[in-house]
Amino acid sequence: MKVAKFGGSSVANAQQFQKVANIITADDARKFVVVSAPGKRCKDDTKITDLLITLAKKVIEHDIYEGVLAQVVARYDEIVTDLHLSRDILDVISASLQQMIDTYDDQPERLLDALKASGEDNNAKLMAHYLRQLGYEAHYVNPKDAGIFVTDEPGNAQILPESYEQLAKLKERSGILVIPGFFGYSRSGHIVTFPRGGSDITGSIVAAGVGAELYENFTDVDSIYCVNPSIVEHPCQLKELTYREMRELSYAGFSVFHDEALEPVYRRGIPVCVKNTNNPEAPGTMIVATRDHRERPVAGIASDTGFCSINVSKYLMNREIGFGRRLLQILEDEGISYEHTPSGIDNMSVILREEQLAGDVERRVLDRIVTELRVDEVSIERDLALIMVVGEGMERSVGIAAKATAAFARANVNIEMINQGSSEVSMMFGVKADAVEKAVRALYEVYF
Ligand SMILES: Nc1ncnc2c1ncn2[C@@H]1O[C@H](COP(=O)(O)OP(=O)(O)O)[C@@H](O)[C@H]1O
Numbered sequence: 519m520k521v522a523k524f525g526g527s528s529v530a531n532a533q534q535f536q537k538v539a540n541i542i543t544a545d546d547a548r549k550f551v552v553v554s555a556p557g558k559r560c561k562d563d564t565k566i567t568d569l570l571i572t573l574a575k576k577v578i579e580h581d582i583y584e585g586v587l588a589q590v591v592a593r594y595d596e597i598v599t600d601l602h603l604s605r606d607i608l609d610v611i612s613a614s615l616q617q618m619i620d621t622y623d624d625q626p627e628r629l630l631d632a633l634k635a636s637g638e639d640n641n642a643k644l645m646a647h648y649l650r651q652l653g654y655e656a657h658y659v660n661p662k663d664a665g666i667f668v669t670d671e672p673g674n675a676q677i678l679p680e681s682y683e684q685l686a687k688l689k690e691r692s693g694i695l696v697i698p699g700f701f702g703y704s705r706s707g708h709i710v711t712f713p714r715g716g717s718d719i720t721g722s723i724v725a726a727g728v729g730a731e732l733y734e735n736f737t738d739v740d741s742i743y744c745v746n747p748s749i750v751e752h753p754c755q756l757k758e759l760t761y762r763e764m765r766e767l768s769y770a771g772f773s774v775f776h777d778e779a780l781e782p783v784y785r786r787g788i789p790v791c792v793k794n795t796n797n798p799e800a801p802g803t804m805i806v807a808t809r810d811h812r813e814r815p816v817a818g819i820a821s822d823t824g825f826c827s828i829n830v831s832k833y834l835m836n837r838e839i840g841f842g843r844r845l846l847q848i849l850e851d852e853g854i855s856y857e858h859t860p861s862g863i864d865n866m867s868v869i870l871r872e873e874q875l876a877g878d879v880e881r882r883v884l885d886r887i888v889t890e891l892r893v894d895e896v897s898i899e900r901d902l903a904l905i906m907v908v909g910e911g912m913e914r915s916v917g918i919a920a921k922a923t924a925a926f927a928r929a930n931v932n933i934e935m936i937n938q939g940s941s942e943v944s945m946m947f948g949v950k951a952d953a954v955e956k957a958v959r960a961l962y963e964v965y966f
């Protein structure tokens with residue numbers, strides 16, 4: 519049995535629904551189907567999830583929301599009309615959205631999560647409906663009914679371990695089961711969404727729960743490329759990646775697969791195949807436990823912008839037991855998560871996502887560092903990008919770092935920092951954000 523997840527681009531309109539139905543029905547093993555909300559139909563389009571977020575914000579701010587609500591319904595209307603589905607389903611969608619708006623009038627977080635989740639929920643209902651219309655036995659399964667129970671952290675849910683036992687029972691049901699991605703239910707019965715892009719997480723959870731032979735993740739590219747295709751034209755395709763490599767690459771910027779989606783399948787050794795809905799014949803990329811990395815030690819280069827570095831220096835810092843802990847405690851008190859902490863004898867840097875220092879958080883953090891840690895100097899370096907070079911084979915290859923630094927020098931890119939984790943599966947470089955694409959291209963040239 520396989521779990522097939524279809525991302526937003528795969529279910530963006532009626533034509534995409536038809537491709538998805540062909541893929542599902544071409545293989546009897548595709549019993550569990552997870553769908554996202556309709557995504558972009560073309561480059562400048564808006565995802566339904568983004569429309570729903572706008573809708574929620576307008577309701578919360580007591581602004582006129584009817585226009586956005588109509589836009590959301592119009593997206594489903596287009597699918598229903600083009601697939602010749604019963605129009606009753608549209609009335610149900612409109613009524614349920616209005617009911618959410620009325621019910622959660624005074625609970626903004628709940629309203630936001632309920633509306634966000636409705637994007638996938640309604641789409642799963644449409645997909646099940648369409649498959650039945652084509653003559654297949656297909657059922658929409660609500661995540662509560664499936665047993666997807668999560669922590670009560672709106673927009674940031676995490677799966678509760680007891681869900682897996684419940685999910686295993688799905689195997690006993692007949693027909694194709696269509697499950698909406700992106701959300702689960704808290705123990706108190708509230709809808710709670712995963713982080714953005716979280717339908718990948720639902721697919722992985724379902725695959726783990728039912729013990730699938732394969733988790734297929736259908737998207738809009740033939741494979742995972744060794745570098746983001748928007749930075750390098752036609753980069754090389756990756757046949758295989760290990761779980762570890764994929765985890766590092768998706769965390770560091772490969773948005774094609776959510777970084778939190780690996781854990782459930784990794785624990786049970788379920789392979790993942792990333793495939794193209796628009797070209798299902800292409801073999802795609804397999805994500806597996808081990809691969810032969812002798813030929814190419816570097817698997818991929820990921821990058822992301824929006825980081826900053828808090829740089830702290832204090833003479834004899836190395837003698838001060840607990841300095842690092844107290845620095846990180848200040849960040850913890852502000853609810854800030856950090857990425858890396860490169861350090862020297864008398865200095866330490868903390869790299870974090872810049873957006874976390876918005877408002878007066880930055881001033882509070884810096885004041886506390888100065889007064890509580892009595893540092894000699896503290897400064898913030900902004901507009902940083904992180905580049906991650908990832909590969910299982912790097913550990914055993916000599917000269918990987920030398921190649922990178924030579925490439926940076928040739929491209930005239932200044933390295934702001936270097937960090938290598940103890941796992942040796944990755945190497946991180948910090949550069950100025952405006953130099954990141956140049957730097958990634960230079961690395962691509964030397965490794966691929
Ligand atoms: N290394 C990479 N390999 C493949 N695609 C990548 C990579 N890095 C970023 N992407 C982007 O990820 C996109 C697919 O992910 P996403 O937009 O989440 O798709 P979906 O609509 O299927 O959820 C691709 O169209 C591509 O632009």
Ligand SMILES: N[C@@H](CC(=O)OP(=O)(O)O)C(=O)O
Pocket residue numbers: 524525526527554555557565567568637699700713714715716717718
């Ligand atoms: N629709 C949600 C969840 C998701 O996973 O979507 P997609 O498969 O289009 O990345 C989002 O946009 O975040």
